[in-house]
Amino acid sequence: MSKKQHYKITVNGKEEEFLAEPRELLIYTLRERLNITGPHIGCETSHCGACTVTIDGKSVKSCTMFVAQADGKKITTIEGIGGPDNLHPLQTAFKEHHGLQCGYCTPGMITRAKKLLEENPNPTEAEIRFGMAGNICRCTGYQNIVKSIQAAAAEMNAAKEAAE
Amino acid sequence: MKDEVTSREERIENLKGMGCSRKRVEDARFTQGKGNYVDDIKLDGMLFGDFVRSPYAHAKIVNIDTSAALEVPGVLAVLTAKDLEPLGLHWMPTLAGDRQMVLADGKVLFQGQEVAFVVAVDRYAAADGIEAVEVEYEELEVLVDPFKAMKSDVVLRPDTVAEDGSPAAGAHGPRKHHNHIFTWEAGDKGPTFETIDNAEVVAEETMYYHRTHPCPLETCGCVASMDKVNGKLTLWGTFQAPHAIRTVVSLISGIEEHNIRVISPDIGGGFGNKVGAYPGYVCSVVASIVTGKPVKWIEDRMDNLMTTAFARDYHMTGRVSATREGKITGLHCHVTADHGGFDACADPTKFPAGFMNICTGSYDIPTAFLQVDGVYTNKAPGGVSYRCSFRVTEAVYFIERMIEVLAIELNMDAAELRRINFIKKEQFPYKAALGWEYDSGDYHTAWDKALKTVDYEGLRAEQAQRVEDFKAGKTRSLMGIGLSFFTEIVGAGPVKNCDILGLGMFDSCEIRIHPTGSAIARLGTISQGQGHATTFAQILASEIGLPADSITIEEGDTDTAPYGLGTYGSRSTPVAGAATAMAGRKIRAKAQMIAAYLLEVHDNDVEFDVDRFVVKGAPEKFKTMKEIAFAAYNQAIPGIEPGLEAVSYYDPPNMTYPFGAYICVMDIDVDTGLPEIRRFYALDDCGTRINPMIIEGQVHGGLTEALAVALGQEIAYDDMGNVKTGTLMDFFLPTAWEVPNYETDYTVTPSPHHPIGAKGVGESPHVGGVPCFSNAIQDAFRPFGNRHTNMPHDHWRIWKTANELGLHD
């Protein structure tokens, strides 16, 4: 056990302050300390992507980061992407195109896909497959995940065009 | 009446019943991060438990010193076998009739075995406590090879030796050796051997179906909470069979079953991993009783891969005989099954090798004989059905490889060899040589459709050209055409021959219709991603004429759900789906009487039509199911009890036999060993189709797991019994980058004995997919003399095959 330190992070727009051991992994800070249970744990070795969040504009596997490294950062989880009253097009598309089964990978998938579409609003299928390769799904075989992301991209681009 | 304007078609559409691609009701919570998986559960004062695990595969435990661990801040207790022994809980029964140590009792039998259970305020404190437990081991000789184990003097399990030193009988009969678990046989040995010995052509092959693991994205875990005030134990966990877990917990703990409530919350994939009972469950319960606090145990990925529920590990030898024209006359299969340190296979009691006796496949084979020998080794226990019905994956791989080898022996096209040996449509119900009665099938139609769709002849011509080009030095890439035609056996099963720990493998459904025409149905199964809340509501919608959107499906809470044996082996649709339909029909029968009363006609003068009962010959006179539901609660109807509820416990008369035809086209780079899947066509016949969207999703997922197993996924051990593939770095899980797009197709041959004709589909693509991928690789090398190479076909092994065939010279 090491001495507890003071940390301040912003999660989904809300500032959180607490004392924690520096060795605490960010995924546990989120899930156990802050009760944000959308991000999941599939490996704790940064292979599966179930724990994916966005930190200062980058996709991060939150099992790879100590809470100390996240100090002062802005974090977005699936809970900050959309809820019952403001579903994100990706959330709708995953349902519409059967992009999930057990749902365990889904928060990480959608969080990563959102970032991917920000980086590249018009990805090819290969770019989607490559860009999502850090997120493992054991149920769907990915085909419908790819379809869901393509559909959301089309929807988001159409909305953007309409707004312009 | 109010909805007269609606056409019949619209009324059908409004129900969202069977056959439509209804969107899933589960998805709203999952896409918003609001699923409720076991690790999301948080209770007041909850503690965390975790294991000290053995670094050795076989060792004597000399001493365990927990004193330093108890000094670690946050650690409350450390349990060892000594603490569990007075409660009789240091060992537990396995589903296979064997016993398994909960915590190491004097020795360990596999790497990662549970030695002590540290209970602390959180995961970090538990991890610190684990570091501080001192265990003194004395290493023993390690047996990782079942063939060597069967000859070794080393006794792995002292309880396998009788007092006179001879091997003691096991749960499935006499042992041949102290490390032998059972011999299981099916079919006729004499006639089979005679047929093979006198045959015109015999093909022989030895193959190893390697050890692997279901590895769902969520690992196993539980939360146990003993309420000492009212004496009730609540156990949340990743259970594919919550009722069976309740019964097991009651039997081993002595707590009465009504005082135990088992809850399976959302489950992050199962694939067979979450059927068994694990030491973590027992230790959490004991720890909760000891501390008076809720205790959570969640395994990490290494624990998961190393200890809970391996799959496969079958060494198979086959002989198949045929006439020169290719008509198969006999089949012999012998299996040496590596079960690890404890026999913890999750099979129905009477089937220690599961349904391996489906290994005659889709073919009309007059005589066959199967023998399976189970063996103990220093590996993890398990032997679960990884996305398949009990050992069916092994059986189908065996026969689909034997067919390919026979085709080579006969110098025949493997597609044609399959066709001339298929069981014919008119032979169903078909009694197979190894005992099963196949319910229905139309194999020729499916096969012809598949071959035509992919232009099989064109592919073979292209492949021949490629071989020419390769020989001429124009290309370094070969082309493989993988074929597989599988018959699954699912839906366990008839209580007369299927039980687990004495519990018959029926399943159940209970329906309550609410006065305003909506409903709740509860089942004995539990979804792990299959979408039961969506599809079971569709079955009911079609049966009782209320919209699927008005029907809530609930599973997984033993206090509310009717008793059932859970979800695995593609049994939910065949068994619980049938129970759902039957319970729906009971509702409909009562509704008919109410309708007749309301319409002032005789019961027999009304008939069901989509969502209502109409007076025969006068369709303008009707009562909708919604109206009938209300009447059931607000009218005194002579001779009929108020309310509208039904329960059905369904004992299936037979198993169901889904089948399918898969074809894979691959290009293989001879110099890198890299396979590229160019095309994968999957035709499935799962009988009546409830939700095509979900079926397609199941096929995609099952094929991807098949790809994984065929092309690289493996639990490998070194000679010391060290697990070499204990993390996702070494254990292959395909990503979106490695996985192709699949083409799906279907035929429909309903099951004649199932109330709605459905057969189950979740596992077919895995069962049929593994041989298809493997056959594609092997087919590419067939022109160069390849007969058989073992899976997993990772790049290195493919390169090695090419090298051994001289293709790099």
Ligand code: FES
């Ligand atoms: S839990 Fe973080 S990548 Fe798997």
Ligand code: FES
């Ligand atoms: S939906 Fe189950 S892991 Fe992706």
